[in-house]
Amino acid sequence: MRGYLERLLRQRWRVTAVENGRAALEAARRERPDLVVSDVMMPELDGFGLIAALHGDDALHDVPVLLLSARAGEEARIEGLNAGADDYLVKPFSARELLTRIESQLIRYRIRQVERAHAERMAEVFMQAPAAIAILRGTTLVYELVNERYADLIGRRDVQGTPFRQALAEVPDQALFDELEHVLASGEPAVGQARRVWLQRQPGAEPEECFFDYVHQPIRNTAGQVDRVAIVAFDVTALVRARSDAEVANRAKDEFLAMLGHELRNPLSPILVALELMRLKGIGSLDREHAVIERQARHLVRLVDDLLDVARIAQGKFELRRERVELAALVTQAVETVSPLLEERRHRLRLDVPPAGMVVDADAMRFVQVLSNLLTNAAKYTSDGGDIALEARRAGNEAVIRVTDNGIGISREMLPQLFDKFVQERQALDRSRGGLGLGLAIVKSIVMLHGGTVTASSAGAGRGSVFEVRMPLADAVIDLPAPLPVPGMAAIAAPAxxxxxxxxxxxxxxxxxxxxxxxxxxxxxxxxxxxxxxxxxxxxxxxxxxxxxxxxxxxxxxxxxxxxxxxxxxxxxxxxxxxxxxxxxxxxxxxxxxxxxxxxxxxxxxxxxxxxxxxxxxxxxxxxx
Missing domain, CATH: 3.40.50.2300 (Response regulator)
Incomplete structure (x- = not known):
């Protein structure tokens, strides 16, 4: 019988034939076969003993075994299968049946090998994934699997087979547990960003504050039922803390600017008061010197005001007092404010603004500041005797205001950051144009608060620049008001x-x-x-x-x-x-x-x-x- 079977099987497969169970076990350990065909009744080690030995060997435990036996009947077959056989064939049997049974077991074995290899690859991906991943099973959310990154996050503690609430008992966020249970019950995923969780990252240590971006994803079984929840988390603690540090530093900077502006105001007050006293007392022999001191003091006042405005904008404390006003009135006030600088540098200013019919809903003082800042900027960056134009026109429901100059222009590299704080076009070492690089940043903020936009363009270095402000027009027309006087320190005659x-x-x-x-x-x-x-x-x-x-x-x-x-x-x-x-x-x-x-x-x-x-x-x- 053994010789017949050996010859039959060798026609299709490579076969190792042995005479007893012990020899079969040694051959299996040596050759790692794809299938073992064994008689139940063998010397030294019967078929059942061989199956037990194979299953006890880590390298052979999944090798399929086909048992051959003369014992017929359902009970004998069940006994063989319960012993671990993958198939049970009763003698006498036909060669065709034997070959079919062997072919079937080999196919199943190869399928299992493919599945095992795929599972191992997936396990490697799971364990080495850059995200922290855990699988929770059942209504009590028991840890079924955790990867290396997740194990690191929770302090390498052994949580396998432990319910989530029990494994992370130090977590005070009850809502986190409730959220996982809701995902399991509803089948709907939950997503969170920068969620704060207190975790004990080291054995015996106090829980520490951590932040995570995460997804709680329901997992369905073959029946379509949600029986697991996957936790996919990214540790963003360092990012959150860095952002917090940056916000603290930014607030400190804003508070410093506000305090700096406050402290600079105090010494400026007695300087300006002393100048006024000199005029009131009729001390006129030093008019030129007084004018220089006053002009520079006023320049300091403007710098201080810019610092304070930037601090207010950054802190969200910048408020508008809006009213309906003709644009021409605002232009008049802005021109009066900038006139001393334009005259000093002998600029030619051309105005093209309708005297009426362009009403804006604006904070008059702040919008005058926008226009005067743009005119001042044009004057600073235009050589003496240059040309500056301020034009306004209606475009649908918007007022379009353009300030044009033939000055030094703006480089292509500078244009994208022109309205950022503390940014200026490169100046010579003498910094003759001065300033802190705040004027245009303030312009942008004020215009945006009014619901408008401001843009800048230039054909390049030495070819001038154009600043365009677009503002919504109000839906009413009002009479043109008389221009308001611009605050100044003009000379005052001694009072009668x-x-x-x-x-x-x-x-x-x-x-x-x-x-x-x-x-x-x-x-x-x-x-x-x-x-x-x-x-x-x-x-x-x-x-x-x-x-x-x-x-x-x-x-x-x-x-x-x-x-x-x-x-x-x-x-x-x-x-x-x-x-x-x-x-x-x-x-x-x-x-x-x-x-x-x-x-x-x-x-x-x-x-x-x-x-x-x-x-x-x-x-x-x-x-x-």
Missing amino acids: AEQLAAGRSRIMLVDDNPNVLDGLRAVLELRGHEVYAVSDPATALRLADSLAPDLAILDIGLPGMDGYELAAELRSRPHLRDTRLIALTAYGQQADHRRAVAAGFTAHLAKPVSPRELQALVEQEARVS
Whole structure:
């Protein structure tokens, strides 16, 4: 029988024939066969013992075994299959049946090998994937598989076969567990970004804050039912912390700019006040020198204002007070503001703006700032005696404003970043054009807040530039208002005696800066007012009780008790109920103005104070009272 079978099988396959079970096991270990055909009844090691030995060997446990036996019947067949045989053939059998059974087992074995190789490749991909991946099974979300990256994330702890809640007991985010259970129940994936999770990354260590981008993906079985959930996560902790550090640094920078602007305002105030005093006292022999000092001081004021505007924009504190106004009126004010620079550099300015019919809904002061910044920019980068044009036209529902010059132009490399903060076209070493590179950044921010756009173009170096602003037009036409006067420090003639006597007031002035205090007191006294100057809140309260001033000008940044608290104290005293209060501060934001009004001040002045503006306000308050 053995000889017959050997000859039959050798016709189709390579065959190793042995006479007993022990020899069969040794041959199998040596040759790693694709199939073992064994009789049940063999010396030394029967068929059942051979199957057990093969299954106990890691290299041979999946080799299929076909048992041949003379024992017929269902029970014998079941016994053979239960022992681990892949097939059971009862003697006598036909050669055809034997060959068919062997061919079938070989095909199955090859299929299993392909499946095993595919599974091993997938396992390698799973384990080496750059994302952290875990598979949770069943209603209790038991860990079925985790890859290397996931194991690293959870501190290399052994979670296999452990429910998710139990394995990560230190996680306080109950919503995370609920979300996984919802994915399992609903079959809908969940996606999250930069989710904060507290994990114990080292044995015995305290849980640490981690951040993950993740997908919780439901997995369906062959019946279409969701019985698993895959967690795919990316550790973005370093990115989140870097972004947080950058935001902190950015806030610190904005706060520094705001504080820098505040601190720079204080020394500018006494400089401008001293210049005004010189004029009021009739010291005219140094007019040229005074003009130089004033021009440079005003330039510093503009730089400080730019710094403060940038800080407000970055902090989201930039507010607009919009109204309907003719564009021509705004252009007039912008031109008046820039006229000294245009005259100094002998530029020729051409205006082409309709006198009426182009109404915009804008913050007049801020939009004048946009136009004056664009004109100033054109003047700075155009050689003396150059040409500048400002044109405006209607294009559908928009106003299109173009500022054109024949100056140095803009390089192709600079155009994309022209409106960024602190960016300027390259200057010579003397930096004759000056500036901080903030003007155009402020222009863009203000225009965007108005719902408009601003763009720049240039044909290249030495060929001039064009800045175009597009603004929505309002749906109404209004009468053209008279241009508003532009604040300035033009020379003022010494006041006549009859003017000094008019509107004389008793004024209490409180400021801890002695230079500001002495300068403003001198200016107000030259205007004929009775001024009492003190530098601390306690003295101010005692003086107010005995003096009952008509007007109190209070610095907000006072030591010990700030100006708001001092105002509240003054307002609480019945005999000072009619005293009018003016706030004086280096903080000039609209929020500061509203706070001053809420504290009982009737007016608010931002440093550096224009003596003319202060005098006008004092006279106005005197008329009201």
